[in-house]
Amino acid sequence: MTDQTTLEQEIAVEQRHLDRVYARLAELRQSAVRAERDGYRLARVGNFGALVERDAMVFHAAQRRHALDAEHEGLVFGRLDLRDRQVLHIGRLGIRDENAVSLVVDWRAPAAAAFYQATPAQPLGVVRRRTIQSSRERIVRIEDDLLDPGAAPPDMAVVGDGALLATLSRATGRGMRDIVATIQREQDEAIRSPGSGVTIVSGGPGTGKTAVALHRAAYLLYSDRRRYAGGGILVVGPSSVFVEYIASVLPSLGEETATLHSLGTLFPGMSATRTDAPEVAAVKGSLRMRRVLERAVRDAVPDGPTELRLLYRGELLRLDRRDLDGIRDRALPRGARRNEVRRAGFDGVFAALWAQARRLNISRLPEQRAFEDEIADRPEFREFLKAWWPRLHPRHVLGWLARPERLRRYAGGILSGAEIRLLASAYRTLDGEGLTIADIALLDELDALLGKPVQAARPKRDPFQLTGGVRELSTYADRQRAAREAARERPADYREYAHVVVDEAQDVSPMQWRMIGRRGRLASWTVVGDPAQTAWTGDPAELTRARDQALGRRRRQNFTLTTNYRNSAEIFAVAAAEIRRLDPDLALPTAVRSTGIDPVELAVPRAELASATVTAADALLGEVEGTVGVITPVPRRDEVAGWLGALGGSRLQVVTSLEAKGMEYDGVVLVAPSEIRADPGSGVRTLYVALSRATQRLSTIDPTD
Numbered sequence: 001m002t003d004q005t006t007l008e009q010e011i012a013v014e015q016r017h018l019d020r021v022y023a024r025l026a027e028l029r030q031s032a033v034r035a036e037r038d039g040y041r042l043a044r045v046g047n048f049g050a051l052v053e054r055d056a057m058v059f060h061a062a063q064r065r066h067a068l069d070a071e072h073e074g075l076v077f078g079r080l081d082l083r084d085r086q087v088l089h090i091g092r093l094g095i096r097d098e099n100a101v102s103l104v105v106d107w108r109a110p111a112a113a114a115f116y117q118a119t120p121a122q123p124l125g126v127v128r129r130r131t132i133q134s135s136r137e138r139i140v141r142i143e144d145d146l147l148d149p150g151a152a153p154p155d156m157a158v159v160g161d162g163a164l165l166a167t168l169s170r171a172t173g174r175g176m177r178d179i180v181a182t183i184q185r186e187q188d189e190a191i192r193s194p195g196s197g198v199t200i201v202s203g204g205p206g207t208g209k210t211a212v213a214l215h216r217a218a219y220l221l222y223s224d225r226r227r228y229a230g231g232g233i234l235v236v237g238p239s240s241v242f243v244e245y246i247a248s249v250l251p252s253l254g255e256e257t258a259t260l261h262s263l264g265t266l267f268p269g270m271s272a273t274r275t276d277a278p279e280v281a282a283v284k285g286s287l288r289m290r291r292v293l294e295r296a297v298r299d300a301v302p303d304g305p306t307e308l309r310l311l312y313r314g315e316l317l318r319l320d321r322r323d324l325d326g327i328r329d330r331a332l333p334r335g336a337r338r339n340e341v342r343r344a345g346f347d348g349v350f351a352a353l354w355a356q357a358r359r360l361n362i363s364r365l366p367e368q369r370a371f372e373d374e375i376a377d378r379p380e381f382r383e384f385l386k387a388w389w390p391r392l393h394p395r396h397v398l399g400w401l402a403r404p405e406r407l408r409r410y411a412g413g414i415l416s417g418a419e420i421r422l423l424a425s426a427y428r429t430l431d432g433e434g435l436t437i438a439d440i441a442l443l444d445e446l447d448a449l450l451g452k453p454v455q456a457a458r459p460k461r462d463p464f465q466l467t468g469g470v471r472e473l474s475t476y477a478d479r480q481r482a483a484r485e486a487a488r489e490r491p492a493d494y495r496e497y498a499h500v501v502v503d504e505a506q507d508v509s510p511m512q513w514r515m516i517g518r519r520g521r522l523a524s525w526t527v528v529g530d531p532a533q534t535a536w537t538g539d540p541a542e543l544t545r546a547r548d549q550a551l552g553r554r555r556r557q558n559f560t561l562t563t564n565y566r567n568s569a570e571i572f573a574v575a576a577a578e579i580r581r582l583d584p585d586l587a588l589p590t591a592v593r594s595t596g597i598d599p600v601e602l603a604v605p606r607a608e609l610a611s612a613t614v615t616a617a618d619a620l621l622g623e624v625e626g627t628v629g630v631i632t633p634v635p636r637r638d639e640v641a642g643w644l645g646a647l648g649g650s651r652l653q654v655v656t657s658l659e660a661k662g663m664e665y666d667g668v669v670l671v672a673p674s675e676i677r678a679d680p681g682s683g684v685r686t687l688y689v690a691l692s693r694a695t696q697r698l699s700t701i702d703p704t705d
Helices: 006-045 048-070 110-117 161-169 174-191 209-223 225-231 240-247 278-284 288-297 321-331 338-359 368-376 379-388 394-400 404-411 417-427 437-450 476-488 510-519 540-551 569-579 606-623 634-644 673-677 683-691
Strands: 076-082 087-091 102-106 126-135 138-146 198-203 233-237 258-262 308-312 315-319 499-502 524-529 556-561 563-568 590-593 600-605 628-632 652-656 665-671 694-704
Touching: 006 076, 006 087, 006 102, 006 126, 006 138, 076 110, 087 110, 102 110, 110 126, 110 209, 174 209, 174 556, 198 209, 209 225, 209 233, 209 499, 209 524, 209 556, 233 240, 240 258, 278 417, 278 437, 288 394, 288 404, 288 437, 288 510, 308 338, 308 368, 308 379, 315 321, 315 338, 321 338, 338 368, 338 379, 338 437, 368 379, 394 437, 404 417, 437 510, 499 510, 510 540, 563 569, 563 694, 569 590, 569 683, 569 694, 600 606, 606 628, 606 634, 606 665, 606 694, 628 634, 634 652, 665 683, 673 683, 673 694
Parallel strands: 087 102, 198 524, 198 556, 233 258, 233 499, 499 524, 563 590, 600 694, 628 652, 628 665, 665 694
Antiparallel strands: 076 087, 076 126, 126 138, 308 315
């Protein structure tokens, strides 16, 4: 194949450089292995000086080998093209060739600073900034930012969003160049806003909200690395598809500086990709669910023991359901967390049995402590306690809602009868189909209500302790390095982030705001979204209250992006007409790029929908150089993916109308838009989002009866 797309040509250029880097890496690693081996041979000399020299050689060689091995994956993640025609590749490790010419600049080096700090308003001598994503030793994606269009040579290839800006800036006439400057100024002001407080960025489709959020995180990280790398940056997106996307453009955040989560993975150890119907999600996301869950965590364990019977010195000691419920209620005063007061519940059982034994006048009754020790030694008593008051995981308690009689008891007087029936129907399939994204916030709430089981503290392991109680000889540098590594080790449920980024914030429910807020109590925030795209169908006032509680009283800075540089004017006109159904006076961004190519709108018999979808997707793959997204109604996702099979390889992605939020593709095939629109809750808004994902080509295919 002789004709390559611009994207393929640019990937090939970067792949040749990457191949050279990895070849040199292999040479350096082999040299380190040889040095390590030669160091051990010094021990054969037999004198003390040789042993010291051996230790030094082995230590430094091993350290170098470890660094080369540890940074192998994703070694090169960026490139800078400077005004002086110099090219710098940025990576996780500095590497030079055999002539000491730089192949990769370490991201921590001063020469790499512009990769993080340069913006369109202040390019710092950078014409083009390129982020590079690789898998093992193969490049799979590149994305460009054209920071200084006026300095770009005519033959400079630009891919991704940067290509759109390049097209605008090179267009004839002063007007287009003014528009580019407006885009750059709007975004740069938001990126460089003060690090403290809350930065809120709003804007319609294609205005670069996500780009602003990620560049802002990079800017903050580099301007105050100790604070933001030390505390960590959390980036929260709406879906796993979206998180995978932003992971491909986040190498500018450095090594382990950003934690990426979708709303379905934010609770540790659990993951969800399923979505609820909008009316169910509105109930699960309501703040009223907290009151429902508060009742649940105070209830008796399903199928747990309702009676305790013990024969003690010929007398029967018995606690019935009423006794046990009373003990549990007394051990769980309002605000107490069930897992943390488990011992109080046990003490209540001991106390009740002791009081009963005294009333029965049991002969030779020992002191209370000895009595309790005797009872505690009985295996059947210990099994009773474990079954009556077990250590509860939030998933256990959420499962209780799948029992209709319990759900009615917990939700009665809080939710309406219709809402209870919706939940009952949704949770009927919980065990078979698993959690939904909305359930993850409920798990996090239950975790806060249950607390952590009390466990004996374990002494921290000394990293320099060897077997047999011998402490390894170490240098001050060793100990400092170990201390830094220990500081970077964050628990799975880390809650002390220095900065939190929330993308597509218009879709975060009140309960999800509570979940994110627990992780951002000490943080500054960047919140980006577009109210016109919201899928939330619940109480707006409740949503505002939950968001304000999460963000606290921090000072807020608001920015609005007004220019749509993603969609052509022809494509955005179709999307704008859709959202105008709901709000004719809604302020929408201006799409400034015209291609003269109108979207293709097809209506085909239902029986021909599959073949028409395949034909349209195949056509777009031939018309655009980059990615093609096939967007479907939520229930059709797997069906449509089956139609397309392996068509397009990595260039084609099948996503639902909800997963498409925050995404963009060069071409889009939108399947059954009328089915998306028909949703009575957020159908029109969801369709508006789907129609505004394409940068170059859009085809819609609707089935007819």
